[in-house]
Amino acid sequence: MLALLLAIACAHDASRDPAASAEAAPPVQTPPPAEHAHHPGGDDAVVHHSFHDAERWVQVFDDPGRAAWQKPAELVAALEIQPGSTVADIGAGTGYFNRYLAEAVGPEGHVVAIDIEPSMVEHMARRAVQEGTPQVEARLGRPDDPGLKPGEADLVLMVDTYHHIDGRVSYFAALRDRVAPGGRLVVVDFKPGDLPVGPPPGHRISQEQVVDELTRAGWTIGDSLDILPYQYVQVAWRDGLPGVLPQP
Numbered sequence: 217m218l219a220l221l222l223a224i225a226c227a228h229d230a231s232r233d234p235a236a237s238a239e240a241a242p243p244v245q246t247p248p249p250a251e252h253a254h255h256p257g258g259d260d261a262v263v264h265h266s267f268h269d270a271e272r273w274v275q276v277f278d279d280p281g282r283a284a285w286q287k288p289a290e291l292v293a294a295l296e297i298q299p300g301s302t303v304a305d306i307g308a309g310t311g312y313f314n315r316y317l318a319e320a321v322g323p324e325g326h327v328v329a330i331d332i333e334p335s336m337v338e339h340m341a342r343r344a345v346q347e348g349t350p351q352v353e354a355r356l357g358r359p360d361d362p363g364l365k366p367g368e369a370d371l372v373l374m375v376d377t378y379h380h381i382d383g384r385v386s387y388f389a390a391l392r393d394r395v396a397p398g399g400r401l402v403v404v405d406f407k408p409g410d411l412p413v414g415p416p417p418g419h420r421i422s423q424e425q426v427v428d429e430l431t432r433a434g435w436t437i438g439d440s441l442d443i444l445p446y447q448y449v450q451v452a453w454r455d456g457l458p459g460v461l462p463q464p
């Protein structure tokens with residue numbers, strides 16, 4: 217059931233594929249309603265799901281079984297986040313990663329947990345109180361603007377959200393300016409192949425496409441961290457690879 221619900225949450229452009237639309241119709245008594253709206257716009261046109269009811273999505277995103285493959289502690293550890301730094305999680309949803317990020321930045325750091333759904337933002341604000349993480353700020357973003365100030369984030373994390381962004385090349389070009397000098401972006405999304413979780417293969421965005429789009433948006437492609445069984449972890453840098461002088 218969790219696999220089905222994650223497929224619903226992550227399915228990409230289901231309107232082009234009747235089978236995917238059928239899969240996106242949830243059984244009775246399962247969260248959440250599959251409300252789709254097709255957003256035309258060329259190669260990166262996406263279908264958006266309704267994430268308006270955070271309390272129902274908690275059952276999906278915060279399912280205890282997710283940790284076995286999502287490995288949140290291992291993922292955050294691999295990012296080698298500096299204490300005192302600012303991390304933005306764009307498309308943070310119910311705040312699954314917030315406490316791990318809060319621990320990594322420490323009490324002097326800042327986690328900006330951004331979502332475009334007010335109910336997710338309200339949920340994350342309550343969650344920060346419950347989890348005792350005052351360094352977590354839940355912030356409402358817009359589909360075309362994460363709502364970060366210029367240079368605000370040392371690291372932007374985006375988990376299972378890349379395929380929900382419209383007009384990605386311009387979005388990520390603008391996001392570059394919101395990252396501090398020397399900062400980076402980490403995109404985590406589903407690999408190809410037959411997976412027990414995530415959207416159907418035809419509806420995923422490949423790592424190669426992510427690399428291509430981020431390159432066109434001005435990012436320097438960094439390492440791909442091979443630490444998760446079902447998802448790639450692609451790093452991109454704002455100002456070139458660290459330790460490498462820019463070419464004249």
Ligand SMILES: C[S@@+](CC[C@H](N)C(=O)[O-])C[C@H]1O[C@@H](n2cnc3c(N)ncnc32)[C@H](O)[C@@H]1O
Pocket residue numbers: 225226267277306307308309310311312313330331332333336357358359360362374375376377380381382
């Ligand atoms: C599949 S969920 C992933 C949630 C979370 N990252 C996780 O791994 O549990 C995608 C989330 O991205 C949000 N979202 C969609 N488009 C967005 C955008 N343009 N900016 C910020 N958040 C967005 C949705 O509201 C939803 O909460």
